[in-house]
Amino acid sequence: MGRVNFGGVVKRVCLDYVPEVEVGDYTIVHVGxxxxxIDEETAEKxxxxxxxxxxxxxELGSEEAAFARAAxxxxxxxxxxxxxxxxxxxxxx
Amino acid sequence: xxxxxxxxxGELAQRMAREIHAVATQPxxxxxxxxxxxxxxxxxxxDQMLPAGIxxxxxxxxxVCVTPLQLIDKALAIAAQPGVIFCSFGDMLRVPGxxxxxxxxxxxxxxxxxxxxxxxxxxxxxxxxxxxxxxFGVGFETTAPANAMSVHVARRRGLKNFSxxxxxxxxxxxxxxxxxxxxxxxxxxxxxxxxxxxMGYWEYPPLAEKYKVPLVVTGFEPLDLxxxxxxxxxxxxxxxxxxxxxxxxxxxxxxxxxxxxxxAEVFDVTDRAWRxxxxxxxxxxxxxxxxxxxxxxxxxxxxxxxxxxxxxxxSGDVLRGxxxxxxxxxxxxECTPRHPLGATMVSSEGACAAYYNYGxxxxxxxxxxxxxxxxGVLNG
Numbered sequence: 001m002g003r004v005n006f007g008g009v010v011k012r013v014c015l016d017y018v019p020e021v022e023v024g025d026y027t028i029v030h031v032g033x034x035x036x037x038i039d040e041e042t043a044e045k046x047x048x049x050x051x052x053x054x055x056x057x058x059e060l061g062s063e064e065a066a067f068a069r070a071a072x073x074x075x076x077x078x079x080x081x082x083x084x085x086x087x088x089x090x091x092x093x
Numbered sequence: 094x095x096x097x098x099x100x101x102x103g104e105l106a107q108r109m110a111r112e113i114h115a116v117a118t119q120p121x122x123x124x125x126x127x128x129x130x131x132x133x134x135x136x137x138x139x140d141q142m143l144p145a146g147i148x149x150x151x152x153x154x155x156x157v158c159v160t161p162l163q164l165i166d167k168a169l170a171i172a173a174q175p176g177v178i179f180c181s182f183g184d185m186l187r188v189p190g191x192x193x194x195x196x197x198x199x200x201x202x203x204x205x206x207x208x209x210x211x212x213x214x215x216x217x218x219x220x221x222x223x224x225x226x227x228x229f230g231v232g233f234e235t236t237a238p239a240n241a242m243s244v245h246v247a248r249r250r251g252l253k254n255f256s257x258x259x260x261x262x263x264x265x266x267x268x269x270x271x272x273x274x275x276x277x278x279x280x281x282x283x284x285x286x287x288x289x290x291x292m293g294y295w296e297y298p299p300l301a302e303k304y305k306v307p308l309v310v311t312g313f314e315p316l317d318l319x320x321x322x323x324x325x326x327x328x329x330x331x332x333x334x335x336x337x338x339x340x341x342x343x344x345x346x347x348x349x350x351x352x353x354x355x356x357a358e359v360f361d362v363t364d365r366a367w368r369x370x371x372x373x374x375x376x377x378x379x380x381x382x383x384x385x386x387x388x389x390x391x392x393x394x395x396x397x398x399x400x401x402x403x404x405x406x407x408s409g410d411v412l413r414g415x416x417x418x419x420x421x422x423x424x425x426x427e428c429t430p431r432h433p434l435g436a437t438m439v440s441s442e443g444a445c446a447a448y449y450n451y452g453x454x455x456x457x458x459x460x461x462x463x464x465x466x467x468x469g470v471l472n473g
């Protein structure tokens with residue numbers, strides 16, 4: 001059994017199915033069992049691929065379409081979602 | 094939370110939706126099998142971000158919903174027995190049996206307990222040697238490793254007072270049943286990401302080939318779902334039918350070997366009745382010979398059960414994707430989460446519960462009709 005941090009709440013979780021997991025790793029937990037380690041490199045690459053999507057279309061898009069998009073754009077401080085989270089032993093349930 | 098929040102980014106979601114709009118040239122019907130994905134789609138309004146012709150059909154991926162009524166009634170009978178501590182996951186408590194639910198059994202004096210993990214039930218068995226502790230083991234392949242470990246631990250500890258009421262169902266046979274049913278309109282599937290984190294996706298290429306359907310392993314966050322849908326649409330437009338992994342940070346082709354090893358030891362494949370669908374061959378797991386002594390159905394031998402479904406309930410049609418929840422005449426009227434007629438309105442993975450809790454009170458047709466009316470007014 002190990003201890004896993006769910007965004008602040010720490011629970012006892014069975015780690016028998018993920019022998020490769022070490023302290024500091026992120027993992028998927030279901031009903032008290034860790035099932036898979038989150039591959040952080042792959043996660044970052046997936047996010048990078050998402051950020052690439054639609055970029056070209058935005059650059060080449062018509063003025064009208066660009067204006068319409070800007071008009072409904074949410075006021076986020078970090079439009080491409082790259083704001084760094086404070087690292088912690090968070091997990092996905 | 095790291096690796097969750099990033100996958101909920103609204104701006105990226107808008108961009109991905111635009112990609113789907115750009116790629117789709119004709120209508121397509123895509124089924125997400127997993128109830129957890131249904132909830133995320135409805136909660137985040139993913140279906141409303143898609144082009145008008147792309148329809149998400151909600152599949153039977155709600156293990157609580159597909160547990161046969163007869164098994165629910167057996168659970169109620171076992172839970173009502175003196176000397177029994179009956180444990181289950183929370184949402185099972187309100188699932189209606191023929192006559193009442195576990196919550197009512199508790200109210201009448203039965204020892205019914207909500208647990209987070211099956212290991213909690215094993216703990217209870219160790220701490221209460223004079224009671225019979227039963228765990229209601231409901232789930233797809235995602236939950237099976239937990240249940241397998243619980244009986245494995247029980248056997249290792251020589252526990253005589255722990256048993257498992259098993260209701261395990263499998264995804265690949267469900268896909269076969271959907272594709273094989275007359276009148277099926279599904280053209281592609283989003284595969285359940287966490288099921289695949291356990292089982293991998295090596296089981297799916299033969300299905301993609303046999304039914305000529307794209308199968309995309311998909312996660313649960315908005316960006317994951319949009320990416321899975323996008324990939325399915327890209328394949329459909331190109332006439333391809335392959336298995337793709339859109340949840341690579343968690344799912345590998347082989348899956349979790351340690352889990353699969355114990356699953357093979359603890360469970361055997363068996364035919365299973367799916368509530369609202371019927372018997373699907375080789376679609377479930379039961380305890381293997383070596384672990385059969387822990388089977389609650391055999392230990393308690395309940396007889397004399399007369400099951401009766403509500404005549405108004407259309408859960409079966411919802412589970413097979415034939416109707417959307419809001420199209421059921423009882424939705425929001427005779428049937429609400431507080432007074433559910435069927436499991437789909439009360440399970441955390443049920444489509445009816447998703448529609449009700451996220452305010453989807455009118456059907457897609459009505460919504461489209463209302464939109465057309467509005468734009469008519471605006472354009473003069």
